[in-house]
Amino acid sequence: MQAAAVVGAPLDHYFEGVTKKLQRLADSSNKPPSDFPGHHTLALKLRLTRSGILAWYATETASGNPVIDHWVEKLFRRAEPFQPLPTGLLEEGFKYLELKLSLELEGGVIKQIANEVR
Secondary structure, eight states, X not given: OOEEOOOSHHHHHHHHHHHHHHHHHHHTTOOOOTTOOXXXXXXXXXXXXXXXXXXXXXXXXXXXXXXXXXXXXXHHHHHOSOOOOOTTSSOTTOOEEEEEEEEEEETTEEEEEEEOOO
């Protein structure tokens, strides 16, 4: 099981699509728990297959609030499948795209999703 961390313009473009999809879902009926005021930050790792399926998800640094952590994981699971990976994004022989993300919430609203792979 090989995972690749890719950098550059193709990854930035793909990540932009992932971010937009997550924010659309979060802004719709999948609102985070709004009764948890304050600032929450999570560090996440995930692996996507070439077809956009979420093959693996892990919280590297939790927010300190298990309800919010659970909501974020559910958000990612509801968002799949993501767009298939563009041709050429993964080198030959790699099966997964691995992303390290930082997600920030303020007062139950997603403020930022950042790709930590640079």
